[in-house]
Amino acid sequence: xxxxxxxxxxxxxxxxxxxxxxxxxxxxxxxxxxxxxxxxxxxxxxxxxxxxxxxxxxxxxxxxxxxxxxxxxxxxxxxxxxxxxxxxxxxxxxxxxxxxxxxxxxxxxxxxxxxxxxxxxxxxxxxxxxxxxxxxxxxxxxxxxxxxxxxxxxxxxxxxxxxxxxxxxxxxxxxxxxxxxxxxxxxxxxxxxxxxxxxxxxxxxxxxxxxxxxxxxxxxxxxxxxxxxxxxxxxxxxxxxxxxxxxxxxxxxxxxxxxxxxxxxxxxxxxxxxxxxxxxxxxxxxxxxxxxxxxxxxxxxxxxxxxxxxxxxxxxxxxxxxxxxxxxxxxxxxxxxxxxxxxxxxxxxxxxxxxxxxxxxxxxxxxxxxxxxxxxxxxxxxxxxxxxxxxxx
Amino acid sequence: xxxxxxxxxxxxxxxxxxxxxxxxxxxxxxxxxxxxxxxxxxxxxxxxxxxxxxxxxxxxxxxxxxxxxxxxxxxxxxxxxxxxxxxxxxxxxxxxxxxxxxxxxxxxxxxxxxxxxxxxxxxxxxxxxxxxxxxxxxxxxxxxxxxxxxxxxxxxxxxxxxxxxxxxxxxxxxxxxxxxxxxxxxxxxxxxxxxxxxxxxxxxxxxxxxxxxxxxxxxxxxxxxxxxxxxxxxxxxxxxxxxxxxxxxxxxxxxxxxxxxxxxxxxxxxxxxxxxxxxxxxxxxxxxxxxxxxxxxxxxxxxxxxxxxxxxxxxxxxxxxxxxxxxxxxxxxxxxxxxxxxxxxxxxxxxxxxxxxxxxxxxxxxxxxxxxxxxxxxxxxxxxx
Numbered sequence: 017x018x019x020x021x022x023x024x025x026x027x028x029x030x031x032x033x034x035x036x037x038x039x040x041x042x043x044x045x046x047x048x049x050x051x052x053x054x055x056x057x058x059x060x061x062x063x064x065x066x067x068x069x070x071x072x073x074x075x076x077x078x079x080x081x082x083x084x085x086x087x088x089x090x091x092x093x094x095x096x097x098x099x100x101x102x103x104x105x106x107x108x109x110x111x112x113x114x115x116x117x118x119x120x121x122x123x124x125x126x127x128x129x130x131x132x133x134x135x136x137x138x139x140x141x142x143x144x145x146x147x148x149x150x151x152x153x154x155x156x157x158x159x160x161x162x163x164x165x166x167x168x169x170x171x172x173x174x175x176x177x178x179x180x181x182x183x184x185x186x187x188x189x190x191x192x193x194x195x196x197x198x199x200x201x202x203x204x205x206x207x208x209x210x211x212x213x214x215x216x217x218x219x220x221x222x223x224x225x226x227x228x229x230x231x232x233x234x235x236x237x238x239x240x241x242x243x244x245x246x247x248x249x250x251x252x253x254x255x256x257x258x259x260x261x262x263x264x265x266x267x268x269x270x271x272x273x274x275x276x277x278x279x280x281x282x283x284x285x286x287x288x289x290x291x292x293x294x295x296x297x298x299x300x301x302x303x304x305x306x307x308x309x310x311x312x313x314x315x316x317x318x319x320x321x322x323x324x325x326x327x328x329x330x331x332x333x334x335x336x337x338x339x340x341x342x343x344x345x346x347x348x349x350x351x352x353x354x355x356x357x358x359x360x361x362x363x364x365x366x367x368x369x370x371x372x373x374x375x376x377x378x379x380x381x382x383x384x385x386x387x388x389x390x391x392x393x394x395x396x397x398x399x400x401x402x403x404x405x406x407x408x409x
Numbered sequence: 410x411x412x413x414x415x416x417x418x419x420x421x422x423x424x425x426x427x428x429x430x431x432x433x434x435x436x437x438x439x440x441x442x443x444x445x446x447x448x449x450x451x452x453x454x455x456x457x458x459x460x461x462x463x464x465x466x467x468x469x470x471x472x473x474x475x476x477x478x479x480x481x482x483x484x485x486x487x488x489x490x491x492x493x494x495x496x497x498x499x500x501x502x503x504x505x506x507x508x509x510x511x512x513x514x515x516x517x518x519x520x521x522x523x524x525x526x527x528x529x530x531x532x533x534x535x536x537x538x539x540x541x542x543x544x545x546x547x548x549x550x551x552x553x554x555x556x557x558x559x560x561x562x563x564x565x566x567x568x569x570x571x572x573x574x575x576x577x578x579x580x581x582x583x584x585x586x587x588x589x590x591x592x593x594x595x596x597x598x599x600x601x602x603x604x605x606x607x608x609x610x611x612x613x614x615x616x617x618x619x620x621x622x623x624x625x626x627x628x629x630x631x632x633x634x635x636x637x638x639x640x641x642x643x644x645x646x647x648x649x650x651x652x653x654x655x656x657x658x659x660x661x662x663x664x665x666x667x668x669x670x671x672x673x674x675x676x677x678x679x680x681x682x683x684x685x686x687x688x689x690x691x692x693x694x695x696x697x698x699x700x701x702x703x704x705x706x707x708x709x710x711x712x713x714x715x716x717x718x719x720x721x722x723x724x725x726x727x728x729x730x731x732x733x734x735x736x737x738x739x740x741x742x743x744x745x746x747x748x749x750x751x752x753x754x755x756x757x758x759x760x761x762x763x764x765x766x767x768x769x770x771x772x773x774x775x776x777x778x779x780x781x782x783x784x785x786x787x788x789x790x791x792x793x794x
Contacts, residue, residue: 232721
């Protein structure tokens with residue numbers, strides 16, 4: 017029954033003279049998402065509206081599902097097209113539409129007509145009144161409320177006449193590609209994919225880095241991270257995933273530094289390496305899934321110790337989230353099931369029974385000097401192991 | 410780098426001649442054995458021939474062979490089909506604690522359905538006691554299921570004695586043997602051993618995956634659990650997997666030619682491996698390591714190294730083994746078999762299974778032992794503190 021979708025977007029509307037850039041990006045992202053659907057579509061931008069028109073048969077559910085992955089979309093309105101065969105026929109079509117969409121007619125409504133084609137014999141006001149009257153006659157339970165209607169029935173006169181009244185919520189945010197690129201530290205846990213999702217939602221393109229430690233971590237742990245990146249890429253668009261072999265650095269720290277500081281020092285090296293790759297790839301910041309106090313390495317003292325080595329801004333979108341809130345997002349974006357597969361990642365393999373929770377930055381720096389002899393060479397080697405996988409959903 | 414595949418209890422490589430035969434059947438002689446025309450008849454010939462081959466190697470009748478999708482399905486038909494066909498005679502089933510999940514989980518399902526199941530314990534070598542079995546038998550016991558060869562430690566059960574004992578106490582009790590690991594490693598003669606039902610899988614003996622068979626004694630009462638077009642006399646509906654069945658028969662023919670020499674070779678390989686690893690420090694071998702155990706499985710516990718780490722370190726050297734049993738290793742849980750044979754807690758998470766095939770060479774064994782001895786000290790140095 018539906019032939020097209022009107023796409024609603026919010027924040028883009030206030031971007032002043034840059035608005036067309038945002039809208040064009042949004043159209044691009046919608047087109048990209050629709051390549052995953054059966055059917056051919058045309059995405060058009062006119063008079064501050066974006067329409068997705070189906071040019072062939074299409075699968076409604078699948079199409080809506082894909083549109084819901086496009087950041088920048090706040091609402092998706094399924095639209096019915098009818099031929100212009102006179103106003104009376106139009107009223108009959110609207111009555112029919114209401115019957116199909118709302119089985120229960122106990123609601124208030126308002127008609128809002130709009131004429132893109134001004135040669136239509138009635139003006140918008142006359143249309144509103146005429147259609148409203150026809151509806152009230154057809155369904156006496158209906159009531160009009162022009163201030164706060166339950167249903168806003170829109171009728172747009174174009175070459176054909178468009179009727180729509182329902183809004184399916186979109187993910188919100190800004191179209192990816194309108195806001196630079198960030199390097200996500202992706203671990204395979206629950207948090208980091210959610211962090212990637214949230215930053216991508218602000219229009220940021222994502223690259224990701226994963227540290228593995230064979231033979232202590234398995235091929236399956238790497239596959240899990242690839243799977244997670246793939247799910248995130250459904251929203252963020254293609255992701256370049258860097259896989260870095262971290263084993264030798266980790267064992268060297270194990271040999272040279274106090275065991276309870278292993279995790280912090282390790283994370284400092286991960287940040288350094290991530291920043292190195294980020295600079296090379298033109299990223300403007302690092303993204304992590306850290307949240308204050310969640311584990312020993314995420315206390316404010318630990319975060320300060322980790323942050324100390326970074327020169328780029330580090331974005332931590334989950335910083336104030338509770339675990340349960342993070343889990344809720346991960347379930348919604350469908351990364352949860354994959355995240356809880358029980359493969360060890362390199363953060364947990366040698367973790368101390370009692371890691372420091374309040375590391376002293378000066379002490380950490382002093383202990384890190386124990387690594388002076390070989391660490392530069394090990395970092396260089398690790399960077400050379402960089403294996404890049406292009407991930408596309 | 411040398412590639413050494415020592416995970417033959419998980420699966421084996423398919424013989425090239427088996428694969429070639431299957432390709433030909435799939436692409437050229439693809440008829441449905443139930444079809445009346447020539448293409449159907451030519452395809453049916455493969456199914457008949459396979460029955461002949463299997464019947465001959467176990468000295469049973471051709472009509473007693475039922476083709477299935479493999480070990481798990483065979484176990485399911487034997488247990489569920491056997492239990493339901495005989496539930497009027499009683500509702501008691503006996504099995505052991507070290508069965509494959511295909512048997513254990515099916516028993517758990519039958520327990521939910523109102524059957525009572527006794528799980529026999531095993532000793533440190535993984536062997537049941539016949540006295541326990543005798544004590545567990547009641548007049549309500551309709552089915553006993555004992556695995557021939559354990560998949561994790563290679564323990565071989567006293568099947569012949571168990572069969573005799575069961576039939577002496579109650580000739581009507583069905584005796585099922587899960588021989589997925591044992592078939593092709595020893596001679597098994599169901600008639601002589603009082604076995605009524607015997608499960609076998611093709612991919613453990615260099616045949617294809619997705620096919621196996623269940624031997625069903627002609628006198629045993631078993632009812633179908635899959636319904637449909639009535640193929641295989643209604644016992645297992647569904648078009649026969651002709652390429653798989655023909656491939657399995659070819660693999661069986663291969664394994665049973667010069668059988669004794671082949672088994673001798675497997676034991677030789679196992680002994681060479683056992684000798685090599687025994688001298689390593691902090692190593693413990695589980696289950697029977699001599700000729701009282703299976704010729705192709707050795708379970709090794711390594712003090713101070715988690716099995717997963719050692720597994721990946723060996724993988725790095727081109728050596729493929731499994732941690733505990735492959736079938737349960739994608740969900741890291743403690744092995745029921747290792748627990749049942751009393752492996753200490755510290756070793757439960759540090760146990761690897763090495764399993765050999767006829768195509769494993771002495772050089773591969775020596776290389777594996779050498780890698781193990783080199784890796785041990787390195788991996789032991791880095792542990793969780």
